[in-house]
Amino acid sequence: MKTLHLDPDRRERASLVVEEIERLLGEGKRIAVTVAEEHELLSPQQAADRLGFSRQHVVRLIEAGELEGRKLPGSSYWRIPLATVLAFEERRERAGERADGFARSLDEQGAPLE
Secondary structure, three states: OOOOOOOHHHHHHHHHHHHHHHHHHHOOOOOOOOOOOOOOEEOHHHHHHHHOOOHHHHHHHHHOOOOOOEEOOOOOOEEEEHHHHHHHHHHHHHHHHHHHHHHHHHHHOOOOOO
């Protein structure tokens, strides 16, 4: 997954988004595109949908301090900064890539996997 941060002073970078979309579609890939303001706050359900988790799991991650969340003033409702969700996704993706690389190196060495 790629995240591109754009700001009004660098509008020319928006063409990179269109180019990437066209490239992926040209390869016959199905894609999803999300456009959001950088400081947007998500509900636990919105964060869960994006991460592929249950809402309850997202709340547990917040309570465990693994995902930043804040309660609305005078309320029991959580809000999670989009930037936090994107960072969590990137960490999870990098961890998966490291695990894949480790498994490939074991396979190349002929190590038995049980």
